[in-house]
Amino acid sequence: SAVISQKPSRDICQRGTSLTIQCQVDSQVTMMFWYRQQPGQSLTLIATANQGSEATYESGFVIDKFPISRPNLTFSTLTVSNMSPEDSSIYLCSGRQAQETQYFGPGTRLLVL
Amino acid sequence: AQTVTQSQPEMSVQEAETVTLSCTYDTSESDYYLFWYKQPPSRQMILVIRQEAYKQQNATENRFSVNFQKAAKSFSLKISDSQLGDAAMYFCAYRGYSGAGSYQLTFGKGTKLSVIP
Numbered sequence: 001s002a003v004i005s006q007k008p009s010r011d012i013c014q015r016g017t018s019l020t021i022q023c024q025v026d027s028q029v030t031m032m033f034w035y036r037q038q039p040g041q042s043l044t045l046i047a048t049a050n051q052g053s054e055a056t057y058e059s060g061f062v063i064d065k066f067p068i069s070r071p072n073l074t075f076s077t078l079t080v081s082n083m084s085p086e087d088s089s090i091y092l093c094s095g096r097q098a099q100e101t102q103y104f105g106p107g108t109r110l111l112v113l
Numbered sequence: 114a115q116t117v118t119q120s121q122p123e124m125s126v127q128e129a130e131t132v133t134l135s136c137t138y139d140t141s142e143s144d145y146y147l148f149w150y151k152q153p154p155s156r157q158m159i160l161v162i163r164q165e166a167y168k169q170q171n172a173t174e175n176r177f178s179v180n181f182q183k184a185a186k187s188f189s190l191k192i193s194d195s196q197l198g199d200a201a202m203y204f205c206a207y208r209g210y211s212g213a214g215s216y217q218l219t220f221g222k223g224t225k226l227s228v229i230p
Contacts, residue, residue: 042222106155
């Protein structure tokens with residue numbers, strides 16, 4: 001299994017600012033993903049973080065708003081840019097090795113005022 | 114596109130009793146993976162159990178077992194001897210074995226399980 005950590009665990013931000021969330025995996029993983037989850041709701045995939053190339057974004061999510069980096073096989077960052085109250089949510093990082101089970105980080109709870 | 118349906122938004126069970134959470138899915142693929150994840154109030158998504166579609170035998174993990182009905186596209190989770198720590202949101206998830214759908218999980222909307230002491 002893989003252990004995934006995220007920083008920060010929570011934050012309160014002002015509208016118009018940006019926040020970068022870090023995700024660290026304790027072992028190399030082929031694939032890394034970023035999800036958004038509203039309280040009490042299911043997970044929505046934002047993008048797949050690709051090592052060394054641009055992330056693959058799902059419908060409704062764009063690079064200018066959610067830039068993602070993945071410099072190596074164990075680390076990724078998600079930035080929430082120019083935040084508004086609608087961006088208040090839980091952001092989860094996830095990773096897996098090939099066809100193995102997908103593991104999740106503990107999430108980052110973001111509140112935008 | 115694959116879809117996953119959890120028809121029970123909320124369920125409750127008495128401590129030490131057994132509860133079954135239902136999940137159905139829609140796919141045209143023959144090979145795929147199915148998962149149950151648990152998310153307690155702490156938010157950490159934890160894998161409960163995994164089933165490969167090519168395996169006829171139902172997966173079991175201690176008090177957790179599944180009833181996998183491939184023809185019916187049904188994948189229910191049975192929790193035996195329920196404990197207070199089982200209280201959580203449970204998500205059923207699907208992932209294709211190959212092709213475009215093999216790289217991401219498709220989640221159901223979740224079932225919130227309460228355990229009554």
